[in-house]
Amino acid sequence: xxxxxxxxxxxxxxxxxxxxxxxxxxxxxxxxxxxxxxxxxxxxxxxxxxxxxxxxxxxxxxxxxxxxxxxxxxxxxxxxxxxxxxxxxxxxxxxxxxxxxxxxxxxxxxxxxxxxxxxxxxxxxxxxxxxxxxxxxxxxxxxxxxxxxxxxxxxxxxxxxxxxxxxxxxxxxxxxxxxxxxxxxxxxxxxxxxxxxxxxxxxxxxxxxxxxxxx
Numbered sequence: 001x002x003x004x005x006x007x008x009x010x011x012x013x014x015x016x017x018x019x020x021x022x023x024x025x026x027x028x029x030x031x032x033x034x035x036x037x038x039x040x041x042x043x044x045x046x047x048x049x050x051x052x053x054x055x056x057x058x059x060x061x062x063x064x065x066x067x068x069x070x071x072x073x074x075x076x077x078x079x080x081x082x083x084x085x086x087x088x089x090x091x092x093x094x095x096x097x098x099x100x101x102x103x104x105x106x107x108x109x110x111x112x113x114x115x116x117x118x119x120x121x122x123x124x125x126x127x128x129x130x131x132x133x134x135x136x137x138x139x140x141x142x143x144x145x146x147x148x149x150x151x152x153x154x155x156x157x158x159x160x161x162x163x164x165x166x167x168x169x170x171x172x173x174x175x176x177x178x179x180x181x182x183x184x185x186x187x188x189x190x191x192x193x194x195x196x197x198x199x200x201x202x203x204x205x206x207x208x209x210x211x212x213x214x215x
Contacts, residue, residue, distance in 0.1 A: 004038055005045035011036065012046060016055050016066055017156045018121070019163075027056065027064040053152050071206040071213070074157055078202025081154045084147045085131065086195035088138035093182050093190035100137055101182060107133065108179050115172050124159055130175065131158075134194070157205040167204045171197065 012032075015021045027047065033040045047064050050056045058064045096104075107130050114123035135147050162168040174197040181190035 002042055002045065005042035005049070008032075008036060008038060008042050008046035009049040012050055013053070013055065013152060016050075017152065018124075018159050019156075021066050023066050023068045025066045026062065027066070029064070055152055055156075069153070069156065069209060071209045074205040074209060075202055077150060077154055078157065078198055078205065081147070081150055082195045082198035082202065084143055084150075085134060085198055086191045088135050088140065088143055088147075089178060089181070089194035090187040090191035091138040091140060092134055093185055094187040095139060096137070096182055096185060104130070104133065104179065104182060108175060111175065112172070115168070120162070124162065127158070127162075127171075127175075128155060158201055160208055161201045161204040164204055164208070167200070170200060174200070 012021070012027070021027065029040050029043050029047070033043050036043075047056060047058060051058050051064075055067060056064050057067050107126055111123060111126040111130065114126060132151075135144050138144070162171060174193060177193040178190060178197070181187075181193055
């Protein structure tokens with residue numbers, strides 16, 4: 001895989017995750033190549049990467065399309081993600097060092113600052129960094145590997161969820177509850193709050209998708 005293909009794939013992932021490319025929307029190689037000023041070869045390579053990620057489907061007749069995201073799929077996905085991330089949060093809380101806690105404190109403060117100014121995109125970037133750091137710091141490579149296979153579609157759902165002002169505010173409160181558990185090194189509390197946090201997100205995503213399908 002070329003470095004150019006990786007950059008194209010990263011750009012497309014972000015567009016899908018942030019809803020700039022919607023479920024069912026076609027991705028036309030020729031148009032994308034012209035837009036990004038690259039040849040069609042790295043575009044094709046990038047599309048194969050996204051197909052492996054589960055973000056697009058490629059068929060002979062219809063070409064590349066963003067995969068659908070049904071309410072049931074959202075619930076099933078977040079059922080699994082909630083348990084994985086909650087277990088990671090528990091292990092993290094039980095073993096966290098002062099240095100790592102300080103890193104979480106910094107990210108949390110930055111996230112709150114973006115929330116205060118209602119800066120959605122930078123908020124989401126920092127929010128995602130916190131979720132990723134929970135997984136990366138839990139000390140369980142098998143958990144991290146299984147999480148990696150699911151995270152892109154879960155991130156897509158998390159962005160959709162915070163488009164709801166009520167869910168966004170609730171999510172911030174849940175992040176603060178996680179920080180309290182980390183400060184106390186309370187693994188049980190960390191597990192509970194993070195499982196509930198992801199479950200709430202999954203429920204919100206499913207509700208939004210159901211509402212969209214009904215219109």
